[in-house]
Amino acid sequence: MNTKLLDILAQKYDSEEEVATEIINLEAILNLPKGTEHFVSDLHGEYQSFQHVLRNGSGNVKEKIKDLFIDEFSEKEITEFATLVYYPEEKLQLIKNSFNSKQELNEWYSEIIEQMIKLVSFASFKYSRSKLRKALPKQFVYIVEELLYKTEEFTNKKQYYSKIVQQLISLGQADKLIIGLSYTTQRLVVDHLHVVGDIYDRGPEPDKIMDALINYHSVDIQWGxxxxxxxxxxxxxxxxxxxxxxxxxxxxxxxxxxxxxxxxxxxxxxxxxxxxxxxxxxxxxxxxxxxxxxxxxxxxxxxxxxxxxxxxxxxxxxxxxxxxxxxxxxxxxxxxxxxxxxxxxxxxxxxxxxxxxxxxxxxxxxxxxxxxxxxxxxxxxxxxxxxxxxxxxxxxxxxxxxxxxxxxxxxxxxxxxxxxxxxxxxxxxxxxxxxxxxxxxxxxxxxxxxxxxxxxxxxxxxxxxxxxxxxxxxxxxxxxxxxxxxxxxxxxxQAHEERKNPYYHLREKEETCRNILTEFDLNPDQGHIINGHTPIQEINGENPIKANGKMIVIDGSFSKAYQSSTGIAGYTLLYNSYGMQLVAHQHFHSKEDVLQHGTDVLSVKRLVDKELVRKKVLETNVGEELLQEVAMLKNLMEYRYMK
Known part of the structure; x- marks a missing residue:
């Protein structure tokens, strides 16, 4: 037992009750469903396309809206709401310009704020309250929490909740709240982003991609x-x-x-x-x-x-x-x-x-x-x-x-x-x-x-x-x-030919992929290799899912230089507690096109792998870290409070 380390840890927790509370909190988090991972690759400076994929969570935002409002919204209303979540500043201006009176606008504000609160609540179901709080717009944390955790069973509080919304609108804060809740939703639908290489070269704005990644809540990069x-x-x-x-x-x-x-x-x-x-x-x-x-x-x-x-x-x-x-x-x-x-x-x-x-x-x-x-x-x-x-x-x-x-x-x-x-x-x-x-x-x-x-x-x-x-x-x-x-x-x-490593045809075989997973001390029965670098020729029938699902190649050409030969504009991958889905994207024209016409760039979702039992935080890399933290806290309890 490292007593010096425990003494340092004890400075963070003043009492036995605080240590016990943190252990209970972490043990509970371990039993939540794992967060959604989002995989992108070969961005090659195409910031506008990347930004759109990031904002819509490869279709995850729209899926949440559909699941929540399927009985209330038409397809057009779902698209309108999704576009508002993707680009709240710009979409708000277009919507506000469409109203003839302030009363109509205020009624819309009341309705959309309620819908936004419902969406945030729905998107946050697998997070602790503490983690949700960190994702909320800072200037509205108290107000949003009041609205998120309101209960309809006490009629004497209905006016209280209604007054909160009315005051937000009358004080000119509705736009800021809607914008904040939109970015909160974007953050909640993706827990962690993986960039599987090649941010730079070819496209015009790799620097803007880097700035976006620096400001992203949770990301790792595999160098290309x-x-x-x-x-x-x-x-x-x-x-x-x-x-x-x-x-x-x-x-x-x-x-x-x-x-x-x-x-x-x-x-x-x-x-x-x-x-x-x-x-x-x-x-x-x-x-x-x-x-x-x-x-x-x-x-x-x-x-x-x-x-x-x-x-x-x-x-x-x-x-x-x-x-x-x-x-x-x-x-x-x-x-x-x-x-x-x-x-x-x-x-x-x-x-x-x-x-x-x-x-x-x-x-x-x-x-x-x-x-x-x-x-x-x-x-x-x-x-x-x-x-x-x-x-x-x-x-x-x-x-x-x-x-x-x-x-x-x-x-x-x-x-x-x-x-x-x-x-x-x-x-x-x-x-x-x-x-x-x-x-x-x-x-x-x-x-x-x-x-x-x-x-x-x-x-x-x-x-x-x-x-x-x-x-x-x-x-x-x-x-x-x-x-x-x-x-x-x-x-x-013939002089231009660059002979590829045998990996690129042998990765079609499950045996090859299983051997590679074993080489890296991963379970070949459960693991996958997620690969970028080589554009998939979907236009010629090439399948990005290879080796009986063990290999997933997600370079589908964000780079415009490749899109005529691949037939698509990028693959992305989603991995939530239920399994993996591969998403193919069509060419992204412009943000203006999305705002005006609701055009999205999603094409086809393909199931890669389905979890037989829903995966929990306990079974993830984050879970391993939390288990180590729990072990240290239990050592602290024994060392300081249970002698």
């Missing part, structure tokens, strides 16, 4: 390959930094770098203007070319070339000093025949097109010009001194992991590197061999070490972060090589 790229850049990896700028240029998202995070791109532009010309291979994939001038478009194309060449140069020293990365075949700048304008890769010679090698010395192809070195050094300094980026990266590191074991399930973004026989692939690092869970753990160890020492830019930890982005045994990449160079300069698409 794009997230690790940003973490690596902030941790001092110049090659990771070059990659994120190249990707932002490719998708016409340099505003994120310059305007959002305050990183000065002028030195890079000056370099680009000096050495590069217009080049069709480097034109940005713009979502809104009409809003970009021809001059800006040309500048982005030049920046794209400049940073790509810097990236290729920065990769070479890492490959050479880490032979166990097994990437010597990627020293492509050294393989270029500048006289013939061709390259030989894996024994096959290809003609090069749209080249931009003005700063490449054929004798020393990986050597940065002094100008390039100064540019990348300035960029790194800017990145590491961006206050907003620091806040986002620190949160990403604090809430993130490469994998998570949660309530019996395994959450991973990318893959488990395995061979064709389904066995864990081995990687040697500094004369030690790692595979399976041990490989994940060592990768995460190096990532955290690199993040903790941002001043060290060429150490093994920082090199390993880049390997996570592009290495063949990386759990985040999942391919044998990344053919970025080939896609820019070689027309033959």
């Amino acid at each position: 390959n794009h997230d690790v790229l940003w973490l690596g850049a902030f941790a001092g990896s110049k090659v990771c930094l070059a990659n994120i700028i190249r990707i932002c240029a490719r998708y016409d998202n340099l505003d994120i770098i310059e305007d959002v995070y305050g990183i000065n791109l002028r030195p890079l532009l000056n370099l680009a203007e000096k050495y590069y010309q217009s080049n069709p291979a480097f034109m940005p994939k713009s979502q809104s070319h009409d809003s970009v001038s021809d001059n800006e478009y040309d500048q982005i194309t030049k920046i794209h070339q400049a940073i790509a060449i810097i990236q290729f140069k920065l990769e070479s020293p890492i490959i050479k000093r880490r032979p166990y990365f097994n990437m010597s075949g990627r020293l492509l700048l050294e393989k270029v025949d500048h006289d013939k304008n061709e390259i030989t890769i894996k024994g096959k010679t290809y003609k090069l097109e749209n080249t931009c090698f003005a700063t490449v010395d054929p004798i020393h192809p990986d050597q940065l010009l002094d100008e390039e070195q100064k540019v990348i050094d300035k960029l790194l300094f800017s990145v590491q001194h961006s206050e907003k980026l620091a806040r986002h990266m620190n949160f990403l590191m604090k809430k993130g992991n490469l994998y998570l074991k949660y309530n019996g399930n395994l959450l991973i973004h990318g893959c488990i590197p395995i061979d064709e026989n389904g066995k864990m692939e081995k990687m040697e690092i500094e004369n030690k061999t790692y595979a399976g869970r041990d490989l994940f753990d060592i990768f995460e160890h190096y990532l955290r070490q690199s993040f903790a020492k941002p001043e060290e830019t060429d150490d093994l930890a920082t090199d390993m972060v880049w390997y996570l982005w592009t290495g063949e045994y990386s759990s985040l990449f999942g391919k044998r090589e990344m053919t970025t160079f080939e896609r820019y300069f070689i027309k033959d698409k």
Whole structure:
């Protein structure tokens, strides 16, 4: 028994009665139904779509409204009420403008407040009063609790409750209350959010997603390959930094770098203007070319070339000093025949097109010009001194992991590197061999070490972060090589091929998934693997539920860049005390469309797994923590009060 720890705990509880009360409270909570978990993946900067999914709880809000008011509301009224809960500020304005008199509006206020109170009560049935109180709008906690716990059996209090509502309306507080209750409902329908990777890149507003997550009541993150790229850049990896700028240029998202995070791109532009010309291979994939001038478009194309060449140069020293990365075949700048304008890769010679090698010395192809070195050094300094980026990266590191074991399930973004026989692939690092869970753990160890020492830019930890982005045994990449160079300069698409790890076809088999769950010390009979990273081609009939329900892939393409090939706009997963449901989403047009027409983006819900016996808090990760707390409190009782 740790008496020092018990003495510290005793400072929180002044009496035996307080300790006993807390034990009773925690034991009771353990027998409540488990809260609803909400899983999202591959958000890729699509804040508007993500925000809508977050606000509607992947349809959970509307389901609660239907269940509660099925006999009172028409389908249209259910949709109207749901839209009010999703976007209360905007919807309130539209509703208020539709009334002809103040009396009509006040009558509506009375009715909607009563309905909102009923909805909050219904949505909170599996929470303790204490937890509900924390979710209520702070300025109205006392009033809302009075209305929530009112009883109709005492007629002498009816006027009391009625007067509360009337006074709220007359004092101009009705809007604030309705807005507060709407956000309370959103919070209650989802107890915990899992983001299974890739917040960053492609889409225009990853920073707004990060702000939303920072303010969310309960969240964890499993890093994706794009997230690790940003973490690596902030941790001092110049090659990771070059990659994120190249990707932002490719998708016409340099505003994120310059305007959002305050990183000065002028030195890079000056370099680009000096050495590069217009080049069709480097034109940005713009979502809104009409809003970009021809001059800006040309500048982005030049920046794209400049940073790509810097990236290729920065990769070479890492490959050479880490032979166990097994990437010597990627020293492509050294393989270029500048006289013939061709390259030989894996024994096959290809003609090069749209080249931009003005700063490449054929004798020393990986050597940065002094100008390039100064540019990348300035960029790194800017990145590491961006206050907003620091806040986002620190949160990403604090809430993130490469994998998570949660309530019996395994959450991973990318893959488990395995061979064709389904066995864990081995990687040697500094004369030690790692595979399976041990490989994940060592990768995460190096990532955290690199993040903790941002001043060290060429150490093994920082090199390993880049390997996570592009290495063949990386759990985040999942391919044998990344053919970025080939896609820019070689027309033959055979050269673009990136061979996937066998995981991606073996995960269709239940045996593979059961072996992986066992590797991570999870029960293969009850557990699932929840996976992102690879867009599901639903348009071609691919099923996101694989291996007899053991594998659930929830990358359904929030990113607009993939939606034409997948046929949908994202999957999300809900896991409540009754079981799991997969939700497919259609393309999200705009918040205005939802407000005006009640358009929602939910498509199909599919049952993944149904609990035979309703799952309680006792059986969850939270339950484990509460059990430990109860044990400590019982030790305190014995130590301080029962001698």
